[in-house]
Amino acid sequence: MNRFQDRVVLVTGAANGIGLAAVAEFAREGAVVVASDRDEGALARAIAPVLTAGGRVERIFQDVTDEAAWDATIADIIRRHGHLDVLVNNAGIGIMADAEHSSLDVWRKTMQVNLEGVFLGTRAGIRAMKLRGGAIVNVASIAANVGEPLLAAYNASKGGVAQLTKAAALHCAAEGYPIRVNSLHPGYTVTRLVTDAVASLGDAATAFSASVLSKIPLGRMADPREIARPLLFLASDDASYMMGAELVVDGGYLAA
Numbered sequence: 702m703n704r705f706q707d708r709v710v711l712v713t714g715a716a717n718g719i720g721l722a723a724v725a726e727f728a729r730e731g732a733v734v735v736a737s738d739r740d741e742g743a744l745a746r747a748i749a750p751v752l753t754a755g756g757r758v759e760r761i762f763q764d765v766t767d768e769a770a771w772d773a774t775i776a777d778i779i780r781r782h783g784h785l786d787v788l789v790n791n792a793g794i795g796i797m798a799d800a801e802h803s804s805l806d807v808w809r810k811t812m813q814v815n816l817e818g819v820f821l822g823t824r825a826g827i828r829a830m831k832l833r834g835g836a837i838v839n840v841a842s843i844a845a846n847v848g849e850p851l852l853a854a855y856n857a858s859k860g861g862v863a864q865l866t867k868a869a870a871l872h873c874a875a876e877g878y879p880i881r882v883n884s885l886h887p888g889y890t891v892t893r894l895v896t897d898a899v900a901s902l903g904d905a906a907t908a909f910s911a912s913v914l915s916k917i918p919l920g921r922m923a924d925p926r927e928i929a930r931p932l933l934f935l936a937s938d939d940a941s942y943m944m945g946a947e948l949v950v951d952g953g954y955l956a957a
């Protein structure tokens with residue numbers, strides 16, 4: 702399939718995990734991918750195999766919490782390519798802390814990256830795409846739909862992403878902008894975010910992992926590609942009637 706032939710796609714948080722898998726899939730389907738991350742070295746290393754495979758991928762340094770950097774990133778893309786077709790607000794962090802013991806610093810950091818970053822991206826995407834049209838995919842989580850005691854700030858940030866997505870979708874529809882805005886809700890996926898978060902639990906890590914696995918009907922965590930493919934669907938014309946929707950990809954977690 703070449704659903705994204707010559708389409709210009711920006712993916713944030715592209716140096717690892719789900720973002721990197723999405724970059725590879727978009728490139729495989731013919732897109733010109735602008736891969737952004739705040740970790741320049743990791744990004745360069747990560748996209749090297751995609752370039753070797755013939756993918757058209759450009760690298761851009763971007764911290765999604767930096768408002769001015771959003772303007773610069775979009776301006777750079779418009780200067781080089783004339784337009785933007787797809788924006789994937791994927792960058793995110795996950796720090797384990799419950800509502801009783803979480804520091805304000807963890808709360809603020811989480812909100813800044815996971816929610817403020819997605820707000821800045823969604824706003825920039827609407828401004829960039831409102832005349833020509835496009836699609837915005839905001840990567841939320843099943844944590845937007847269900848509570849996890851150790852993810853207080855993360856739960857709140859992802860719930861915010863889901864509602865922000867709906868508000869943005871309704872705004873675009875009301876204004877007649879040909880932009881679809883939807884959120885993707887992955888379940889537990891084998892990435893650095895999860896392995897680092899689980900490792901931070903120390904002695905409790907094994908019990909936490911076992912408890913998570915026991916709640917996944919498919920009995921395993923996802924591979925990032927299994928999340929990237931539904932992400933591409935949401936960004937593609939195949940999802941032309943999806944607007945303000947939550948696409949859950951969780952191995953059955955929320956159904957149990």
Ligand SMILES: NC(=O)c1ccc[n+]([C@@H]2O[C@H](COP(=O)([O-])OP(=O)(O)OC[C@H]3O[C@@H](n4cnc5c(N)ncnc54)[C@H](O)[C@@H]3O)[C@@H](O)[C@H]2O)c1
Nearest residue numbers: 714716717718719739764765792793842889890892893894
């Ligand atoms: N892994 C999971 O189980 C899971 C489940 C549901 C949702 N998600 C969401 O998927 C998205 C990707 O997560 P992942 O698991 O691939 O994580 P990851 O840690 O593997 O990758 C996240 C990337 O985002 C980048 N990043 C972090 N903060 C940034 C910032 N301020 N500016 C720019 N880049 C930044 C990191 O450098 C990293 O490359 C996140 O929004 C996460 O919340 C992950």
